[in-house]
Amino acid sequence: MDFAANLSAIQQRIAAACARAGRDPASVTLLAVSKGQPPEAVRAAAEAGQTLFGENKVQEGKIKISLCPGRLHWHFIGHLQSNKCRDAVRCFSMIESVDSLALTEEINKWAGQSAKSMPVLLEVNVAGEATKFGFTPDRLLAELEQINAFPKIEIHGLMTIAPWSPEPERARAVFRRLRELKESCDEILGAPLLQLSMGMSGDFEVAIEEGATLVRVGTALFGARQKVKRAEEEGGGDTFVAEG
Ligand SMILES: *Cc1c(COP(=O)(O)O)cnc(C)c1O
Numbered sequence: 001m002d003f004a005a006n007l008s009a010i011q012q013r014i015a016a017a018c019a020r021a022g023r024d025p026a027s028v029t030l031l032a033v034s035k036g037q038p039p040e041a042v043r044a045a046a047e048a049g050q051t052l053f054g055e056n057k058v059q060e061g062k063i064k065i066s067l068c069p070g071r072l073h074w075h076f077i078g079h080l081q082s083n084k085c086r087d088a089v090r091c092f093s094m095i096e097s098v099d100s101l102a103l104t105e106e107i108n109k110w111a112g113q114s115a116k117s118m119p120v121l122l123e124v125n126v127a128g129e130a131t132k133f134g135f136t137p138d139r140l141l142a143e144l145e146q147i148n149a150f151p152k153i154e155i156h157g158l159m160t161i162a163p164w165s166p167e168p169e170r171a172r173a174v175f176r177r178l179r180e181l182k183e184s185c186d187e188i189l190g191a192p193l194l195q196l197s198m199g200m201s202g203d204f205e206v207a208i209e210e211g212a213t214l215v216r217v218g219t220a221l222f223g224a225r226q227k228v229k230r231a232e233e234e235g236g237g238d239t240f241v242a243e244g
Contacts, residue, residue, distance in 0.1 A: 001223040003041070004048040010204075010220055017208035028208055031075060033200075033218030035060065036225025039067040045221070046072055054096070054216055058084040062091050077159075077216060079133045082106045089118055096121040096159045096197050096214075099133040104147050111152035118152060121159040121197050124181060126174045129163055137181055144188050157195030157213070158182050168203040175199070175210035182211075 010030065018025040033054045034042050042053060046069055053068075055061030056078025065074055076092040080103060088095055089110040098104055098120045111118040122144075125134030135143070140158075148155055160178045162171035175198050186192045199207025201220035208215065219225065 001041075003045050003050075003221065006221045006223075007045070007048050007050060010217060013205055014208060014215070017205040021209045021211075023208070027213060029214050031077075031197075031214055031216045032221050033077065033216050034064065034222065035078075035218065036227065037222050038226065039064050041222055042068045042072070050221075054218075055092075056097075058087050058091070062087055065091055080107075086110045086113075089114055089116075094119040094121065094156065096216075097123045097133070098147075099123045099125075099135060101143050101146060104150055104153055108150040108152045116152070117154050119154045119156045121157050121195060122147065122155060123159045123161075124178060126160050126177050126181075127163050132161060134160065137177070140181065141184055141188065144185055148189060155189070155193065157193040157197065158185065159195075159197035159214075161200070162198070162203055162207075164202075166202075168206045171199075171203040172206050172210060175203075175207045175212065179211040 014028050014030065015025045018028060029052060031052045031054045032045055032050050035056045042064065052073045054075045054077040055064065061074060061076065074092050075094045075096050076088050077096045080088055080095060080097060082103060085106045089107060095107060095118060107118050122140060123134040124140055125132045125136060128136065147153065158178055158181060160174060162174040165171065178198055179196060182193050182196055195213050196211050197214035197216060198212045199215040201217050204215040204217055
């Protein structure tokens with residue numbers, strides 16, 4: 001796996017998608033999804049120039065972050081349980097996967113205790129999949145002002161995960177709907193939200209054509225994920241090992 005080569009290929013595809021959509025490539029930020037990858041992979045990615053990473057488990061992220069260069073930025077992108085909010089607020093610079101009013105309240109509480117504001121994205125279950133977390137579009141619009149009223153919560157935008165399909169075009173309607181929802185949110189808030197986090201390895205180009213400002217790419221950058229766990233759980237110290 002050559003991260004630098006993968007990175008430059010993805011950057012070229014981002015630039016081409018931007019050209020098709022008449023967008024400035026600088027308007028799209030690439031988040032490298034490092035879940036399931038060991039800290040060495042993140043360090044190699046950092047050497048290739050990647051600075052933004054995403055994790056979907058608080059404990060895995062917390063350990064990995066402590067083993068990686070301090071200048072990197074980390075977003076939380078997984079379902080967050082309320083008992084993990086405290087660590088999530090401390091370890092991550094953005095929580096992209098805020099999926100309920102109750103969770104927002106909990107994040108607000110811990111951000112207040114850390115005397116900081118927490119940038120968040122609101123996750124929307126656009127396609128209404130039973131297996132996915134996220135606000136329904138109706139609930140998002142109904143609860144947006146309440147969410148915005150929490151003093152330590154900074155709403156930066158919306159996030160979605162499209163239903164899995166081998167055909168990226170099938171995600172287009174979902175991405176378009178998220179952009180339209182953002183426009184409705186902008187009207188309610190009276191100011192534009194800046195971020196639309198949508199698109200993964202299989203569908204990020206379509207997402208960019210539909211307005212994504214953040215694309216979350218894992219396997220197309222790092223290759224297949226390993227199941228990682230702390231070797232320490234087996235008495236091996238604070239490092240990651242593949243589960244095999
Ligand atoms: C795993 C994950 C990704 C990256 O998926 P790939 O298909 O490996 O690019 C993006 N977003 C979220 C929320 C994820 O959990």
